[in-house]
Every structure is written in structure tokens, then in C-alpha cells.
Amino acid sequence: MNKKEQNIGYIIPHTHWDREWRYPIWKNRMLLVEFMEELIEILDNDEDYHCFLLDGQVAPIEDYLEVRPEDGEKVKKYIRDGRIAVGPWYTLPDLYPLDGESLVRNLLKGIRVSKKYGDPLKVGYNSFGWGQTAQFPQIYKGFGMDFIICAKKVSEERAPESEFLWEAPDGTKVLTSRLGKHARGNFYFNTYLYAKYGINCLSSEYKYSPGLSGLAVHNADSGNCDEDFFMLESKKDFDPALLKKGLEDAWEAAGETVLKTHRLLLNGTDFSTPHPEMTEMIKALNKIDGNIQFINTGLEEYARKIHELVDLKQLRTIKGELRDGPACDCSGNALASRIYLKQLNKKVQNVLIHKAEPLSVIAGIMGKSYPKGFLDRAWKYALEAHPHDSINGVTQDKTADDVEHRLNQALEMGNVIYDKAASEIIKLIDLSRHNEKDALLVVFNPHPRPVSDIIKACICTPQSESIWNLKAIDSDGNDIGIQEISRDEKSYPVHDVEARPWPYFTDRHICYVNTGVIPAMGYKVIKFIPESNFKRNHFYWLEMRKSTGEYISHTDNVLENEYLRVEINSNGTLKVNDKKSGIEYNGLHYFEDSGDIGNYWAYYAPYNDKTYTSLTGRVQTWCEDNGPLSATIAVEYSMELPAYGHEAMYGIRGESKRSDETEILKIVSRITLKKASKRVDIKTIIKNNVKNHRLRVAFPTGIKAEYAAAAGHFAVDHRPGAPVRGKDGRYWPEMQTLPMQSFVDVNDSVRGIALLNNSLTEYELREDEKNTLYLTLFRAMGNMIVTWWEAVGVFPGKDGSQLLRTMEFEYSIYPHEGGWKQADVYGEAEKLNVPVAMYQISGSTAGTLPEKLGFLSVEPENLILSAFKKAEDRNSYILRLFNPTDEALSGKIKLAAKIKEAFITNLDEERITGLQLKTGELFIEAESNKIITVEVVI
Numbered sequence: 001m002n003k004k005e006q007n008i009g010y011i012i013p014h015t016h017w018d019r020e021w022r023y024p025i026w027k028n029r030m031l032l033v034e035f036m037e038e039l040i041e042i043l044d045n046d047e048d049y050h051c052f053l054l055d056g057q058v059a060p061i062e063d064y065l066e067v068r069p070e071d072g073e074k075v076k077k078y079i080r081d082g083r084i085a086v087g088p089w090y091t092l093p094d095l096y097p098l099d100g101e102s103l104v105r106n107l108l109k110g111i112r113v114s115k116k117y118g119d120p121l122k123v124g125y126n127s128f129g130w131g132q133t134a135q136f137p138q139i140y141k142g143f144g145m146d147f148i149i150c151a152k153k154v155s156e157e158r159a160p161e162s163e164f165l166w167e168a169p170d171g172t173k174v175l176t177s178r179l180g181k182h183a184r185g186n187f188y189f190n191t192y193l194y195a196k197y198g199i200n201c202l203s204s205e206y207k208y209s210p211g212l213s214g215l216a217v218h219n220a221d222s223g224n225c226d227e228d229f230f231m232l233e234s235k236k237d238f239d240p241a242l243l244k245k246g247l248e249d250a251w252e253a254a255g256e257t258v259l260k261t262h263r264l265l266l267n268g269t270d271f272s273t274p275h276p277e278m279t280e281m282i283k284a285l286n287k288i289d290g291n292i293q294f295i296n297t298g299l300e301e302y303a304r305k306i307h308e309l310v311d312l313k314q315l316r317t318i319k320g321e322l323r324d325g326p327a328c329d330c331s332g333n334a335l336a337s338r339i340y341l342k343q344l345n346k347k348v349q350n351v352l353i354h355k356a357e358p359l360s361v362i363a364g365i366m367g368k369s370y371p372k373g374f375l376d377r378a379w380k381y382a383l384e385a386h387p388h389d390s391i392n393g394v395t396q397d398k399t400a401d402d403v404e405h406r407l408n409q410a411l412e413m414g415n416v417i418y419d420k421a422a423s424e425i426i427k428l429i430d431l432s433r434h435n436e437k438d439a440l441l442v443v444f445n446p447h448p449r450p451v452s453d454i455i456k457a458c459i460c461t462p463q464s465e466s467i468w469n470l471k472a473i474d475s476d477g478n479d480i481g482i483q484e485i486s487r488d489e490k491s492y493p494v495h496d497v498e499a500r501p502w503p504y505f506t507d508r509h510i511c512y513v514n515t516g517v518i519p520a521m522g523y524k525v526i527k528f529i530p531e532s533n534f535k536r537n538h539f540y541w542l543e544m545r546k547s548t549g550e551y552i553s554h555t556d557n558v559l560e561n562e563y564l565r566v567e568i569n570s571n572g573t574l575k576v577n578d579k580k581s582g583i584e585y586n587g588l589h590y591f592e593d594s595g596d597i598g599n600y601w602a603y604y605a606p607y608n609d610k611t612y613t614s615l616t617g618r619v620q621t622w623c624e625d626n627g628p629l630s631a632t633i634a635v636e637y638s639m640e641l642p643a644y645g646h647e648a649m650y651g652i653r654g655e656s657k658r659s660d661e662t663e664i665l666k667i668v669s670r671i672t673l674k675k676a677s678k679r680v681d682i683k684t685i686i687k688n689n690v691k692n693h694r695l696r697v698a699f700p701t702g703i704k705a706e707y708a709a710a711a712g713h714f715a716v717d718h719r720p721g722a723p724v725r726g727k728d729g730r731y732w733p734e735m736q737t738l739p740m741q742s743f744v745d746v747n748d749s750v751r752g753i754a755l756l757n758n759s760l761t762e763y764e765l766r767e768d769e770k771n772t773l774y775l776t777l778f779r780a781m782g783n784m785i786v787t788w789w790e791a792v793g794v795f796p797g798k799d800g801s802q803l804l805r806t807m808e809f810e811y812s813i814y815p816h817e818g819g820w821k822q823a824d825v826y827g828e829a830e831k832l833n834v835p836v837a838m839y840q841i842s843g844s845t846a847g848t849l850p851e852k853l854g855f856l857s858v859e860p861e862n863l864i865l866s867a868f869k870k871a872e873d874r875n876s877y878i879l880r881l882f883n884p885t886d887e888a889l890s891g892k893i894k895l896a897a898k899i900k901e902a903f904i905t906n907l908d909e910e911r912i913t914g915l916q917l918k919t920g921e922l923f924i925e926a927e928s929n930k931i932i933t934v935e936v937v938i
Contacts, residue, residue: 007261007292009251010302011187011282013275014053014268016128017060019091021389022228022271022785022793024398029063031271036064039274040071043078048279051083051298053268056125056149058086058114059384080118085298087111087120088143092128094388096335096739097342097761099349100135100713101866101880104907106383107143108872111908123299124148124174127184127266130331130388130601131323131739133713137168137176138931142907147303148176151183152331155324157726162256163310165317169715169929175303175312178322179264181253187265188272190253191246195238195281204790226795238277240284247285251292259310264302265294270787321717323739325732326602331392332735333603335761336694338393338400338800339778340807343759344407345391346833348382350758351414354834355446358521358868359421361877362855365897365938368424370870371417378413381406394600397783397800422839429525430847437462437842439470439528444837445518448858448865449827452517453836454629454674456485459528460506460840463489468543469531470509474516475524475851481675482528483512483627484545512629514675515836519854521868522896552631552673553623559631559673559680564815566673566680572619572635574671576680578815583751588699588813589682590614591637591667592774595658596694597647599784600801603694603734606645608657613698614639614667630674637667645692647782663689679756679814679828687806688780691799695777699813700770701753703746708765708773709820710740711829714866714882714931716820721746721765737764737776742829745820746773752818754825757811758833777809821885824861855896863891863926871935872909879934883926893922893934900937907933 015035020028042049054060061079065072078084090110093103114120124140124147126132132150133139140148148166159178166176182189182202189201197212199205208216208229216229254263267275275281278296285294327333335342357375364370385391385406393400426442434440439459445451461467472482490508493501518524534543553559557568565577574588591614598604614637624632642658669684686695707718719738723731744763745754755763755775764774783801785793812832816823858865858881867880883889902915902922915922915934926932 007263009263009265009292009294011265011267011278011294011296012051012053012299012302013278013296014184014266015055015272015274016184016268016270017055017057018270018389019059019063019384019387020399020402021395022787024396025402029067032060032064033068035273036060036068036071038276039084040074040078042274042276043083046279048296049083050296051085052274053085053121053299055092056087056121056127057089057092058110058117058120059091061086061117062113076117079114082118082298085121086117087114088122088125088145091383091387093386094130094334094391095133095713096131097345097391098386099353099741100133101353102349102382102386103133103139103713104880105379106386107139108908109379109383111143112872121299123303125299127151127179128388130334132321134321134717135168135170135712135714135929135931137166137174138170138172138714139907141172141174142931142933144906144908146174146307148174149299150176150178150322153324153329154178154318154322156256158324159316159318160256161258161316162254163258163306163315165312165315166322167317167319169320170927170931173317175307175310175315176318177257177264179266180256184266185269186253187250187267188269190249191243192267192275192281194246194249195240195242196235196277198239198242207790226793226797228793234273236276238281243281243284244288247288258315259306262302262305262309325735327732327734328602331601333598333737333779334392334394334601335737335739336776336779337600337781338803339761340803340805341391341393341400341403341407342761344404344411345382345385346758348407348410348414350834351411351418352378352382353867354830355837356414356417356421358446358856359418359425359444361868361870362521363421363424364870366425366428368421371420372870374413374417378410378417381410381413385410392600393801395785396795397798400800418837422837425523425849426839426841427845428847428849429845429851430849431525431841431844431851432846434527434844436844437465438844440841441513441526441528442523442839442841443515443518443526444523444839445521446834446837447827447830448521448856449861450517450520450854451831451836452676453515453831454677455513455515455836455838457511457513457838458840459509459511460490460492460504461509461530463505463507463536465530466533466536467507467530468534470511470528471531472513473527473529475526478516480516480526481514481629483629485510485512485625512625512627514629518836519852520857522854523852525851548628550628551626552628552675553626553633556623557621557633559633559671561673561675561677563676563678564673564680566671568621568633568635568671570619571615572621572637573615574680574813576813576815581751581817583815585702585753585815587770589669590698591639592696592698593639593641593665594694595642595645596692596779596781597645597656598781599786600781601786603737603779606656606658607648610642610658612639612641624670628675630672632670632672634668634670637669639665639667641665641690641693643690647692658692665690678816679812681812681832682810684777684809685806686777686809688778688803691780691802691804692782694779696774697777699753699755699773701746701773703748703752703771705746705748705765705771708738708744708746708763710738710744710763711742711826712739713741714884715929716884721767721771736766737762742833743825744773745825746771747816747819749819750817752816752820752823754814754816754820754823754828755811756814756825756829756832757809759809760811775811778803778807821862826864826884827861853896857894859892860889863889866931874935876935876937878905878909879936880931881924881926881934882931883928886928888928889926891924891926893924894920895936897938902937903935905933905935907931909933909935911935
């Protein structure tokens with residue numbers, strides 16, 4: 001310690017409070033009530049207890065007041081006085097499984113809910129994140145925060161000092177601290193617990209003893225054998241004589257700070273108490289050494305001091321994401337645990353962000369009410385599913401079930417909102433030229449650019465008409481093409497609020513339809529005209545089907561359109577020929593299965609692992625839905641795999657291998673090629689009956705590329721294919737599986753392959769002779785909750801984490817020329833994630849809108865629309881865009897409504913500057929990797 005000048009230790013008590021993790025939501029809620037009661041009692045009686053940090057979130061306050069509303073005014077007073085610090089987050093999300101827009105919404109809600117009680121924390125507090133996304137400095141700066149606490153992690157090798165300038169891809173720099181050794185638990189581990197119990201809690205000394213720790217209780221019902229013990233009464237006092245050593249250890253652990261005389265000493269950990277002894281402990285500490293003054297204060301005060309005393313120009317600058325290994329330190333492999341939760345969340349994000357909100361805005365502009373209450377509730381369900389432990393499912397099965405329930409509620413609400421907005425717009429379309437019996441289809445394009453697609457539609461015609469064949473005519477009178485798949489009879493109830501449901505007896509035609517061009521974020525009307533009729537009660541002869549002779553699949557194992565030729569090899573792999581460039585990719589799409597005896601957070605193969613592939617297994621193929629618009633070849637793979645894995649506890653006790661007992665795992669992939677499509681769409685269904693394994697799908701690209709480009713948060717992350725090695729030349733293999741959002745692309749600037757997805761989270765580019773790109777489908781492992789190094793909850797009777805269920809994965813192969821920017825990879829990925837929506841209507845109405853209309857267009861194609869929503873606090877609308885390229889873009893926004901005025905805002909939707917309007921269009925300049933938020937007043 002420095003004896004020459006006054007040192008200050010900023011002791012900030014806090015807790016890391018998961019809404020659910022070790023225990024399900026209501027057990028945690030009971031613990032939260034106990035915690036908050038104790039905190040309020042301390043604040044009531046100890047005026048020297050200045051500030052408690054409630055983990056950077058505000059959801060616990062809502063949770064507490066939901067069951068203890070009588071404490072509302074008291075809680076509000078302590079937050080307003082700064083004695084309880086809440087926000088800026090609503091909940092504590094994991095970052096990589098979520099869309100960047102979801103992170104912004106979490107902060108938007110967290111700040112506004114916090115303001116209902118007092119001021120939110122003005123520090124970018126993220127001590128919980130499992131890896132830190134590259135755009136965090138820009139995101140936090142967009143909310144007015146100039147100091148970030150990060151974790152999990154940036155390595156000491158990259159950042160030898162705790163403080164550094166963190167630079168986002170757009171160049172935004174923010175002062176950041178990684179806190180040093182033991183991070184948020186430094187003072188708690190080294191001083192607080194040592195002074196209470198006299199043992200080193202970071203060593204094997206730390207174990208339960210009634211004489212030392214107190215009385216514990218366990219539910220003795222045999223059905224609760226695996227549940228935890230709970231302390232009935234914890235020890236409340238401490239031994240002042242033990243403080244000196246604990247103080248020295250904590251001060252030294254914070255020694256990597258650049259500001260040696262001012263050190264941040266965070267006092268808390270997972271589910272830790274408000275520390276009732278803290279004030280007395282600080283008083284005792286201040287008597288030990290006069291050269292150090294210990295204070296309890298808010299995190300903002302420390303941030304102000306470090307800004308005041310540190311020369312930022314002298315700090316090291318760290319660029320990009322903070323996600324250094326090993327995997328266990330940054331929970332790097334949780335991306336593929338309980339994958340079904342991530343898949344469901346992607347559906348929720350797609351419907352809320354890209355469908356429900358934008359179409360509700362459009363309906364609102366047309367004079368309809370904006371469903372704010374429904375959208376707020378849907379987002380609340382979603383954000384409550386986004387905490388890091390929740391969205392990753394690193395929990396007991398009951399909690400994962402709860403998360404799945406919340407996401408399903410959000411998904412249903414999003415779909416209901418979209419259906420309502422579409423119905424309101426359909427009511428405004430002028431359909432008076434049509435006969436009331438005409439079958440009309442309104443197709444909606446959710447993208448801010450024109451789209452043409454082949455859709456699979458259900459068209460119902462009255463049974464009284466006995467219609468056998470249909471043709472499709474669009475609003476411009478074009479015959480756009482139809483491919484009938486099947487017909488059946490179906491009777492529907494027609495809901496009518498003014499009557500009992502009407503029975504509607506129909507013939508249902510399932511068919512592919514070529515939409516033609518649908519205007520940007522707009523719609524068009526397609527009319528179905530009967531071509532022939534049939535005799536309903538004649539067994540023979542049936543109406544025979546006619547063909548033009550045009551088929552996507554002319555040969556049993558080949559799909560071919562204008563752009564691609566896809567051949568299914570005898571081992572089930574694909575040979576894809578890009579007809580324009582003449583480049584061929586062979587051996588694509590095989591499955592690789594390896595053992596996984598790790599835990600939720602880190603993949604760990606057994607010592608005696610066996611890795612299997614589908615390359616030599618049994619394969620069966622068949623063709624489906626073959627016609628001029630679309631064809632599908634299904635491939636069934638049979639893999640004989642070990643039924644489970646043996647885990648050697650502690651890495652040394654027992655066997656470490658895959659079992660000798662085997663099961664046949666069946667995988668069915670449907671390979672689809674559509675007319676005029678430049679991508680191959682694949683839907684893979686797996687009924688998993690094997691435990692302790694990781695299943696991936698492999699694509700030998702043959703492309704020598706230094707980097708893989710993966711969609712990230714408001715950016716495209718370029719990561720090297722070569723491992724990042726330490727000074728000793730070694731690396732962590734588990735850190736080679738890397739996060740992605742909707743695509744990963746490998747190219748050499750001349751040619752490339754993008755793998756698009758709407759259901760996956762991670763990839764690996766391997767530097768083998770074929771430059772193979774892998775997509776992880778899922779990890780299946782035992783249900784073990786690591787609460788402490790030697791305190792582990794194991795639940796052998798609960799197999800939810802083994803994913804013994806049917807799962808469906810959707811992804812596409814998109815070969816292209818040039819790089820991802822030139823090939824509009826982002827646009828193709830968005831079309832896969834958010835397909836065209838369709839609604840059949842019967843009857844005619846006299847409306848005011850034409851049969852084809854676009855509402856919003858954004859140019860150029862690489863200027864990506866992240867949100868189109870109502871403003872949080874004003875009667876206006878928010879457009880959020882970002883430029884993921886490495887060059888500036890001049891953007892043009894055109895809205896089918898008269899814009900009164902427009903502004904550039906920050907992410908918190910505070911106005912920064914006005915925008916000039918030119919002939920009703922908005923022009924913006926988007927620098928490389930910049931997030932642009934625009935407010936428009938209609």
C-alpha cells in the first residue's frame with residue numbers, strides 16, 4: 001500500500017440477483033423478499049449506509065413490490081435518495097443469443113422503469129455478461145453513459161491494466177474497467193467473508209460446518225433428495241482482528257487499476273445479502289491504517305473520480321468484442337445449450353421487431369390505434385426471458401419450462417398484434433372491382449425493400465363451387481404462376497361478433513404461389529381464378545392433373561433453377577453448382593457428432609471421445625412437391641451413436657468416455673430449391689434419443705479465407721479462422737465455436753458461401769484442408785448447476801438439458817460472388833428470418849388504398865433497418881438503422897405519409913439535431929458501423 005498519500009477504497013455493497021437460476025422463479029422471489037426486507041431495515045436504521053447497488057437492473061424492484069406493494073413509497077424514497085441504485089438494465093440479459101435491438105429495448109425499458117422510482121444508475125454496468133459485444137461502447141454512449149464495468153471477459157494479456165478505452169467498430173471509445181482479480185466479488189471474498197468466518201473462502205477450507213456457519217434445513221421428502229440445504233439463521237457479526245489481512249488481500253487484488261490511490265472494492269456475489277455488518281466493518285477498517293480511507297458510496301462517484309484523475313490518452317485502447325477464453329471463464333459454449341429456447345426467442349424477436357411493431361406503426365399512420373399495451377406486455381414477457389441464465393437454460397427444468405412459457409406468450413401476442421394490424425390495413429384496401437365470391441390473397445412484405453418470393457399458401461374455395469384448378473393473377477393483371485400440391489375438404493367456423501360462428505364448407509388448396517414483386521414494406525393483392533371444376537361424389541374418374549413439363553427436379557437426385565444446380569450425393573452430401581460463376585462446391589452438409597460431458601457453460605469432450613459423421617452411414621432420399629416453382633428432396637440419415645457419456649468427476653474419478661451401448665439417431669433434412677432463388681433452403685428435423693453429445697452440420701467450403709464474417713449486434717463481426725494463440729503458442733479449442741446472429745459468411749473477395757439461419761447461434765471455421773465451416777445444432781449434457789467451485793447442484797432425474805425431444809432447424813446455403821456486402825447477404829438472411837405474410841379474404845369492400853402499395857423504403861441495401869416503432873415518450877415514430885459495412889453510406893428513407901418534421905436522436909430517443917426534408921424523403925449519412933436513430937413526426 002502507498003504510505004505517502006491518502007488512499008481511498010470505494011466499498012460498494014451489491015448483490016448479483018438472478019430472477020431465476022439455482023431455484024425457480026417463486027423460490028427466488030421468496031429469497032428476494034427476505035433480502036429486500038433486510039435491506040430496508042438497514043436503510044431505516046443506519047444513516048451511514050449510503051448506497052446499495054442492485055446489480056444494474058430494476059426488475060427486482062418490480063418483483064418485490066408485486067408481492068409487497070405496501071413498501072412502495074419507502075422503496076421509492078430510498079431509490080430517489082440514491083441509497084438503492086437501480087438500472088440501467090431492466091433485466092440482466094446474455095448478449096450473444098439476443099438481437100442487438102433486444103439489448104436496446106432492455107435499456108429503454110430499464111431506464112424508464114427506474115425513473116418511476118428515481119434516477120437510474122448512469123454507469124454501463126455489465127458484470128454479468130457472458131462475453132461483451134463489440135458495439136457495447138456505442139450502445140452505452142447512445143444512452144449517455146461514459147463509464148463501463150465489464151466482465152467475462154477481457155484477458156490480462158490484452159488489458160494488463162484494469163482500466164482501458166474500449167473502442168466499438170464505429171470508433172466510439174468509452175472508459176472501461178474489468179475490475180481486477182475476483183472482479184465484483186473482490187472485497188466480499190477477501191475481506192467480508194474472511195472477517196466473518198476466519199477462513200479463506202477461495203480455498204478448500206470453505207465447507208459447511210454447523211458450528212461455524214449455523215443451522216441449515218433440508219426438505220427430507222424423498223422426492224426432494226437433490227435439492228439444496230438452506231441456512232435458517234446466518235452469522236451476522238465479524239472479528240475486527242481479521243480485517244487487516246482481508247483488507248490487504250482485497251487492496252492487492254485491485255492493484256491492476258491505473259489509479260492506485262483510488263480502488264473500487266465491490267462487496268457482493270450471487271444472492272449475497274445487503275451486508276448488515278458493512279457500516280461497522282468500514283468504521284473498523286478506517287482505524288486499521290490511516291493512509292486508507294474507506295467509504296461507502298455510489299458507483300457514479302467512483303466513475304467521476306476516475307474520469308477526473310486519469311489521463312485517458314495514456315490508457316490502452318482495446319477494440320472489438322471482449323470474449324477471451326477459456327470457455328469456462330466467459331461461459332463461451334452456453335450458446336448451444338437448451339437450443340430450443342434460443343430458437344423460440346429468435347421467432348419472438350422476428351415477429352415483434354420486424355412484423356408486429358412496423359405494421360402497427362403503418363396502421364397507426366392510417367388512423368388506427370397503436371396497440372401499445374399489447375406490445376409492452378409482449379416485450380415484458382420477452383425481456384423476462386432474456387436474463388443470461390434464463391435464455392441459456394442453465395437451470396433446473398422447471399425454470400426452463402417457465403422461460404419457454406414466457407417466450408410462447410410473447411410469440412402469440414406478436415402474431416395476434418400483426419394479424420390485427422394486417423386486418424386493419426386490409427379493411428382500407430379498395431376491392432370493389434372484385435366479385436364477393438372471389439378468392440383474394442393479400443401478401444405483406446415486412447422488409448423495407450421490394451421482395452419477390454415463392455410462398456406456400458392455403459387457398460379455400462366454397463365446396464358449392466367444386467373448384468379443381470386455380471390460376472393466380474396479381475393486381476397488375478399478371479399471371480404469376482401457381483403450383484398445386486394438394487386438395488382436401490375442410491369446414492371452418494367463421495367468427496362473427498354479431499352472430500354465432502358461421503359454418504364455411506370449403507375445398508382447401510395447398511399450393512406454391514409466385515408473388516411477383518411486392519413493394520417495400522407493403523402489400524399486393526393476388527386473385528385466384530377457377531380453371532376447372534370436378535364432380536364431388538364421383539370415385540372415378542378423378543380429375544387428372546396437368547403439367548407444363550417444367551420441374552425444379554428433372555432427375556431424382558437433382559434440383560435446378562436459373563441460378564443453382566444441387567445434386568444429392570450417395571452419402572447425403574450436396575454438390576452445389578453456382579451456374580453464373582461456374583464454381584462448384586462438393587461434399588456440403590454432413591453431420592458430425594462428438595461426446596459432450598461438459599456443463600451448461602463449457603463444452604468438454606470425454607478423454608476417450610468418439611467422433612462420428614454421417615459420411616459413411618445409411619442414407620435414404622425421396623422427392624417432394626416437385627414442380628415449376630419449388631421442389632424438395634428429403635434425405636434421411638441414420639447414425640449409430642453411443643447412447644450416453646461417462647463423466648470423470650473432477651477430471652480424474654471414474655471413466656471418461658462415450659458408452660458402448662448405442663442408439664440409432666435419425667435425421668431428416670429437406671433440401672428445397674425455389675424458382676429464381678439464389679439460395680438452397682434446408683429444414684432439418686431431429687428426434688434426439690442420445691445423451692451427452694454435440695451435433696453439428698459441416699460444410700467444406702474450399703475457400704481460403706482469413707476471416708469469417710458473422711452477423712452480430714449492429715455490426716458484422718470479422719473473426720479469424722486461425723485460433724487466437726497465447727504467448728506459449730497454444731489456444732483453447734472450445735473458444736473456436738463463435739457467436740452469430742442470422743448468418744456467417746466465408747469469402748475470398750472473389751467468391752463466397754454464406755450460411756443463413758433463423759434457429760442457430762454458433763459456428764466454427766476450421767483451418768483444415770477443406771476450410772470446413774460448422775454450424776452447431778445443439779449440445780446435450782447433464783443437469784448440473786455450478787454455484788461454487790465445490791458446491792454443485794446435480795439433478796440426475798431431470799433430463800431437460802439432454803434435449804430428448806424433436807427439434808427443427810432451418811438454414812440456407814447461399815453461394816455468391818464477391819464479399820458479403822456485394823452479395824446482399826444481410827438481405828437474404830432477413831428474408832429467411834422474416835418471410836412474406838399472407839391473408840386470404842373473400843368479398844369486396846370499397847376502400848381508399850390501392851391493391852398494391854409500399855409504406856417504407858430504405859436505400860441502399862446494406863443500410864439495415866433495426867426498428868420501426870412508436871417513440872417511447874412522444875406521439876411520433878422511431879426508425880433505427882445501422883451500417884454494418886466498412887465504408888460510409890448515404891441513405892434515403894421514403895415513407896408513404898406526410899412527414900411534419902424529423903430528428904436524429906440518441907438511443908434513449910433524446911433529440912440531437914433536426915433533419916432536412918427533401919420532397920418528403922429523408923437523407924442521412926451513416927458512417928461505418930454507425931447506429932442511426934431517426935424520429936419522425938407525422
